[in-house]
Amino acid sequence: MSARDEVLARIRTALGPAREVSEIARAYRTADGRAGAELLDVLTDRLVDYRASVLRCPPGDVAATVSAALHAGLGPGWAAADVVVAPGLPEHWRPAGVREDDGRPAVELAAFAATVTGVAVAIAETGTLVLDGGPRSGRRAVSLLPDCLVCVVEAGQVVGGVPEGLARLEPTAPLTMVSGPSATSDIELQRVEGVHGPRTLVVVLVG
Template identity: 70%
Template sequence: MSAREEILARIRAANGAAAASGSEVPRDYRRRDGRAPGHPELLDLLEDRLVDYRATVHRCGPEAVAATVEAALAESLGPDRAEVLAAPGLPEAWTPSDAGRDDGRPAVRLGECGASVTGTAVAIAETGTLVLDSGPVCGRRALSLLPDVCVCVVRADQVVGGVPEALARLDPLAPLTFVSGPSATSDIELERVEGVHGPRTLHVVLVASA
């Protein structure tokens, strides 16, 4: 018997013993935060976490989303900005007037855009995480990863307390992207470098309930 076959045989034996025992995995962890989605305390906690991760948070009402997105883009790109692409299903009321729609262009060309604007599937206050599900409102994963600036719009009712509550809202088969602040890493000297694996600048537009 080779080493590979021996390892696989031990794995099969262990799996068989576990199945025969009938033991269940304990599921007594906390599944819900206890506060309703969009609770003011959750919005404050999400903002606190995002700011700590060096994202910029803008709060506004439903009628001011487009203007707030425009202000975020102007802050990062200036008046003579490069092309801005929005997710194909992003509501018109959230989309800057000069933004194009993602047309499925190759990744090389997508990376030449100045910024992207997307929606969000759910936001996790406890971890300061936005989850994009690659649907029409969020757009494909590359749209939120390749442009140097990303603006994500989050409705208040999409903000939940913890990870289990967020996962219950998501399709586990969808290509999910978890975003906790701008892309960042540290080298061996612990020097922080931003923009290595995704956008260097993240703006989050947090929309209050109507």
């Protein structure tokens, strides 16, 4: 008997006879009764609580509002050349002069001051934006390396709870879930932002 076999045998002896596995309860809530403007208000409240900024606009004003979001995140001196956008971001959402991600090495993305992406879904209850690596969301490095992230969220992408959000997503996609700016706390519980991702999050909520 090998050492491995001996260890496994001792574990089996300690565990005793196989126990019957109880059925997993799945009677949890899978749908949220809220809809429309109420959902958008809940999402806005959660995002602001997480120290993100939210700008709301009608569908025809997205590009101008994205420009205002970049102004809010970077200051009045921001330059379009310092902004990279996800390759599938609609043209009418883009401020003039911004650059599209062309698949350059990830390390070069850190030189950009900000990035603009869409989302796959937004979960109001948790204030979470989910990016799925698709054309509108962009690859993960695009949303994580620049210091400021601007996300455009359409009203139809907002759901109430996590089960509804997950039901809309491809489970094998490289999901990135964003709930406010990247932040952590040191040993003295001092909040530090921008450690694992963008220091500034601005959400353009359309609808």
